Amino acid sequence: MNTNSSIFFHLKKRVKILSVALLLSCISSISLGAESEAFAEGVTRFKSGDYSSAIKQFEKARNQGNDSAALHYNLGVSYYKTGTYSKAESHFKKAGNDPEFKGLAYYNLGLVTFKKGDKQSAVRWFQRSQDAAQDNTNLSALAARQINKLTRQESKIKKHTDNLSGFITIGSGRDDNVNRGNDDVTTVSNQADRYLDFYATANYRFSGNRKTGNTIKASIGATRYNNLDRFDETLTNVGLYHHRPLSDWKTRYGIHYYHNELNGRGFQKTVRFQMRADKNYARIHRLRLQYEYHNIKDIDPLYAFTAGSRQRLRIENSSKLSFTRARIGYILELNNRDDFEQGDTFTSHSPTRHTLYASLTSSFNKNWSGRLDLEQRHSKYNDDNIAAGINLGTRKYDRTRITARLMYAVSKSLEIEARYRRSDRDSNVQSRKYISNITQLSLNYYF
Missing domain, CATH: 1.25.40.10 (Tetratricopeptide repeat domain)
Structure with a gap:
């Protein structure tokens, strides 16, 4: 035998x-x-x-x-x-x-x-x-x-809590070169500062089931700096989504409203329409296709040049092998903003962006896990900048970002996370260049 x-x-x-x-x-x-x-x-x-x-x-x-x-x-x-x-x-x-x-x-x-x-x-x-x-x-x-x-x-x-899920994170960190994180307005301080970060999100399925149903999503977040309070940010948003199977695809589409504040002042309000489709293939692989349209309005006239539209198309493949999950994807972003024009001065705020990204998440044992994210983004603005009648050429930049996370699961719902992020942005406009290193320690609660 x-x-x-x-x-x-x-x-x-x-x-x-x-x-x-x-x-x-x-x-x-x-x-x-x-x-x-x-x-x-x-x-x-x-x-x-x-x-x-x-x-x-x-x-x-x-x-x-x-x-x-x-x-x-x-x-x-x-x-x-x-x-x-x-x-x-x-x-x-x-x-x-x-x-x-x-x-x-x-x-x-x-x-x-x-x-x-x-x-x-x-x-x-x-x-x-x-x-x-x-x-x-x-x-x-x-x-x-x-x-x-x-x-x-x-x-x-988990049946009794199946319809409600989300997480809350509270963190403290240090940025060695604080800059405005929003893509539409880049301001670099060339100063280091400590900060507190808070973010909470919840998803509630009010009808249907996991396969076909309707979900409401809501989030709130805030970042507060110790000294450089002009870089403080606040975000609130709420969205409504419908998900259903379509042949071999899992689809989701919906509408989301965002309200952003910078330094305690109104910045933008955005309505986002999203369509997404996921398909599993070869048992361990999943393909995701996603399209978004953003209608952006300024709240404060100071930021009127950011009003307009943004479109994003994403394609992503994810693979799961034993204790490791890998993702790789591409994002195309198209913008049509009002831009800034005053007299014989013009500044384009309508970039076309190409982003390549990869992510690797791995469980080391019952408690420890890690994640590594790599991102390379190229941005080129649609029109030449003009200052006092002089053509300054087209603004463009390349940003490389590396993020490393180490997580320790205290329990099924509580996690401690240590994070390091390095952002290196190169531009043909000197004031838009920066290198930033961020370290953060967070407490994450999942429900």
Whole structure:
């Protein structure tokens, strides 16, 4: 009997969620270099239900030089049977280093982490098992079934709060070159300052379900500097969205209203129309297409030159592999603003922008995760600038931005985040150039 047949001889039995009898069977084949009396005796003791004695025999075989994946797999199974989950986890991980055992070991790691009370990690191990078992339809189907049942259980627990979600973040940081963050008005201080940052957002589905329904979204945010209060910003917004499936696509479209203030004064009010479509393909990949139209009005006449329209077209691909999610995308932005014109002076505020971005998010373990974002943006304004009748040429700039985050999950709903962001903007207008380094520590609460 080969290894796979000895493992799967009882896979036709009815599968119950996390049934330890299913794949937690001892491997008796010695074709993998597990040839020793101690190994064979361990198998015999295991089959008789004497798991403690089986462990002693398998450990004896290991001391005699047997370090095979089969031995570690059997030790993992035996320790699991005795409730010694930490040791079971260690041996299954070692067995998983062998490509032949990877799918099985990952599956049993899902069982172990579930027993330890970590459902999220269990789901991730089952997903890894499914990825590793692409040529083994039985194991892949079992892993998929475990994922489905675990996620359904989690959904039932969260059913009463399913319609409301969001997060609140409070942070404190330092910027070594404070500048106006809004793209429409760039002001550089060439000074460092500390700041406090607050942001809260909530989504409420008032009708329908996850597939087809209607949602209202609302957010409020504020940034307050210690000394450079002229750079203070406040944002409030509210939006209404409808989502529904369309063939193989998940679609969402809606309208959103934004109100922005700079330094306590009205800045802009914007109405945004958005259409978005997502499609999963090749199981681990998702394609997103998104279009936005912004109708922008100035609140304070000082910013009348920013009024007009903005359009954005985004295409993005995201991929999920085990504990890592990667995104890569492109954004085209077209602007048609009122611009600034006074006498023989004209300044264009209508750029065409091209943005390439990539993001990598990874879970290191149960508590720690990280994220890295890279962005490259090129902007070229539509018309030449003129000052006192002299043509100054077309304004353009390139901005490179790198953001690194490290997150620690205190609990399922509470997270501590450390963030570093570097922005480097080069321009053919000297006053528009800047380099900024921001460090921030935040407390994030999810609901």
